[in-house]
Amino acid sequence: MPFRDANFKRRFLWFAIALGTWWLVSWIAAKALIVESTVWPRADAIVVMSGSSAYKERSDLAAQLFRQSQTAIVVLTNDGQQGGWSNEKQRNPYSYELATDELVRLGVPQSNIKVLPTIVTGTYEEALELRDWIVREKIGSIMVVTSVYHSKRTKWTLNKVLPNDSRFAVVTVPPGEQTPAPTTWWWYPSGWRSVAGEYVKLAYYVLHY
Numbered sequence: 526m527p528f529r530d531a532n533f534k535r536r537f538l539w540f541a542i543a544l545g546t547w548w549l550v551s552w553i554a555a556k557a558l559i560v561e562s563t564v565w566p567r568a569d570a571i572v573v574m575s576g577s578s579a580y581k582e583r584s585d586l587a588a589q590l591f592r593q594s595q596t597a598i599v600v601l602t603n604d605g606q607q608g609g610w611s612n613e614k615q616r617n618p619y620s621y622e623l624a625t626d627e628l629v630r631l632g633v634p635q636s637n638i639k640v641l642p643t644i645v646t647g648t649y650e651e652a653l654e655l656r657d658w659i660v661r662e663k664i665g666s667i668m669v670v671t672s673v674y675h676s677k678r679t680k681w682t683l684n685k686v687l688p689n690d691s692r693f694a695v696v697t698v699p700p701g702e703q704t705p706a707p708t709t710w711w712w713y714p715s716g717w718r719s720v721a722g723e724y725v726k727l728a729y730y731v732l733h734y
Contacts, residue, residue: 547711548708551707551710551711551720552707552708554720554724555674555707555708555710555720556707557677558673558674558675558676558677558678558720558723558724558727559673559674559676559677559697559707560676560677560679560680560695560697562676562694562695562696562697563668563694563695563696564590564593564594564668564694564696565594565666565668565694566594566595567594567595567596568594568596568666568667568668568694569596569598569664569665569666569667570596570597570598570599570600570664570666570667570668571587571590571591571594571596571598571599571600571667571668571670572599572600572602572655572667572668572669572670573587573599573600573601573602573624573670573671574602574648574651574669574670574671574672574675574679575601575602575603575604575606575620575621575645575651576604576620576671576672576675577604577606577607577608577620577623578703578715578718579672579675579698579703579704580608580620580623580624580627581623581627581703582672582698582701582703582704583624583670583671583672583698584624584627584628584631585627585631585698586670586696586698587599587628587633587670588627588628588631588632588633589631590668590670590696591628591632591633591637592632594668596668597637598637598638598639599628599633599637599638599639600638600639600640600641600655600658600667601621601624601625601638601639601640601641602621602640602641602645602651602654602655603619603620603621603640603641603642603643603644603645604620604621604644604645604646604651605619605644605645605646606619606620607619607620608620608623621640625638625640641654641655641658648675648678648679648682648726648730649682649686649730649734652682652683652685652686652687653686655667655683655686655687656686656687656688656691659687659688659691660688664691665691665692666691666692666693666694667691667692667693667694668693668694668696669683669693669694669695669696670696670697670698671695671696671697671698672697672698672703672704672719673697673698673699673700673704674704674710674719674720674723675719675723676695676697677723677727678723678726678727678730679695680695681727681730681731682730682734683695685734703715704719705719
C-alpha cells in the first residue's frame, strides 16, 4: 500500500508540473501576440479590420472610440464573408453589413461609415486596400481596431505596406465575448483558431511577404 501511494503521489506531482508548465507556456504564447493598444484623442479615421467571426466586438470598440474621439469617419473593409440568415433582409448579409448595422445601433451615423469596395481575402490584401485609400484621400492618421490576438500581425503588416509617412495606432479589443482570455484560450475551439492558428498565419506572413 505505501508503494502504491508513492506511485500515485509521483504521478500526481508530474501531472501537476506538466499542467502548470502548459498553462505558463500557453499564457506566454497568447501574450506574445498582443500589441499594446494606443488610443489617440483624434485621428482622421477609425478603421475596423475585417473578421466575420469577430465583427461585433470590433464594431463595438470602434463605436466607443467614435463617441470618445474627434474622429469623423469609421472605415470598414469587405472580406466577402456572409453571416447567418436575416429575416429582416431575407438573405445572408455580408460581414461588413453586420458591422455597419452594429455601428449604427451604437450611435454612429450611417453617413459617417465608409465601406471600401474591393473584396479582400486576408490582412495583407486589406492593408493594400487601406494604403490605396489613404493615398487617394490624403489620410494622415488612422486608429486601427482589431481583435487582441490579431494585433501583432496587423501591426507588422501595416508597417510593411502603408506609406512611411502614415501614422497609425492599433487598438485591440480586450478578451471577452468573442475572444477567450490568454489564461484559458486552450479550453475553447475559438481559442485554438485565435492563438495557435494566428502563429501559423504570422509565420506565413513573415516568410511570404
